[in-house]
Amino acid sequence: MTALHSLLSGCLLLAVIAPAAAGTVYKCTGAGGAVTYQDAPCPRTQQQQAIHLVDTQPTQPAPQPQEAAPDAAAPAPPPSAQPAPSTPLPVLYSCQRATDGKIYLSRNGDPQPYQAPFGVLGAVQAPLASVYGPGGGGGASAPELNRGKVTSGLVANNYVWVQDVCRELGPEETCDALQDEYDDNEHKLKQAFKSERAPFEQREAELQAQLANCGR
Known part of the structure; x- marks a missing residue:
């Protein structure tokens, strides 16, 4: 019973020591065949047998740092108000009727x-x-008098071809003219009913784009 007891004790000791960690266990056999197991070398008076243990437990992987969950997509900032694109100054003419x-x-x-x-x-x-009448410097021949008397009213009522004369405005004059047109359009826009505002609002945008070249 002593040998069997010692063997059972050794198995229990191995069962306790082995799961702890891989290493060396010493089997010590003393006088009378008594066997003990320990994790330190046996006394010199005992027979020693080193038993190398292997860790049979699966190695637990080192915990991986969790990646921070991506923040919810931040809403894009509202686009900054962009100035209206400028339009080249139109070519304007000052005309005389x-x-x-x-x-x-x-x-x-x-x-x-x-x-x-x-x-x-x-x-x-x-x-x-x-x-053309009597005493006039131009006189009149008999055929003209026979056709009827020539009067200023007769000539004035006739139509003739005419054409207005124009000259191109310089940049400053063009800007002044556009500003006057813008002010007049704004006045009409304020006086118009809601259903009538569309053309005035469109013209307002056109004039603003042109006046951007004037620094106004």
């Missing part, structure tokens, strides 16, 4: 000729009856 001398702005520097009553041009200074 041939009929009454009134000045107006135009984008066409070569307006089409048109017909106007001769009388509105201010070319008839004296009644033509006095020129």
Whole structure:
């Protein structure tokens, strides 16, 4: 029973020591065949047998640092307000109407000729009856008198071809003209009903883009 007891004790000792860690266990046999197991070398008076233990437990992998969960996509910042793109200054002309001398702005520097009553041009200074009538310096032959008397009204009511005269505006004059048009458009926009504002708002945007070249 002593030998069996010693063997069981040794198995239990191995079962306790082995799972702890891999290493060396010493089997000590003393006088009378008594066997003991220990983790330190046997006394010199005992027979010693070194038993090398192998760790049979699976090696636990070192915990991996967890990657930080990606933050929820931050909302993109609202786009900064961009200035309206500038539009090149238009070419404007200051034109003088041939009929009454009134000045107006135009984008066409070569307006089409048109017909106007001769009388509105201010070319008839004296009644033509006095020129062609009796005592007039021009006189009149018998055939002309037979056709009827020539009067200033007869000539003035005839139409003649006329054309307005234009000149191109410089950059500063163009900016002044655009600013005046912008102010007039803003006044009309404020006075317009909601259903009538679309064309004025469109023109406002066009003028703002052009005035960006004027530094205004």
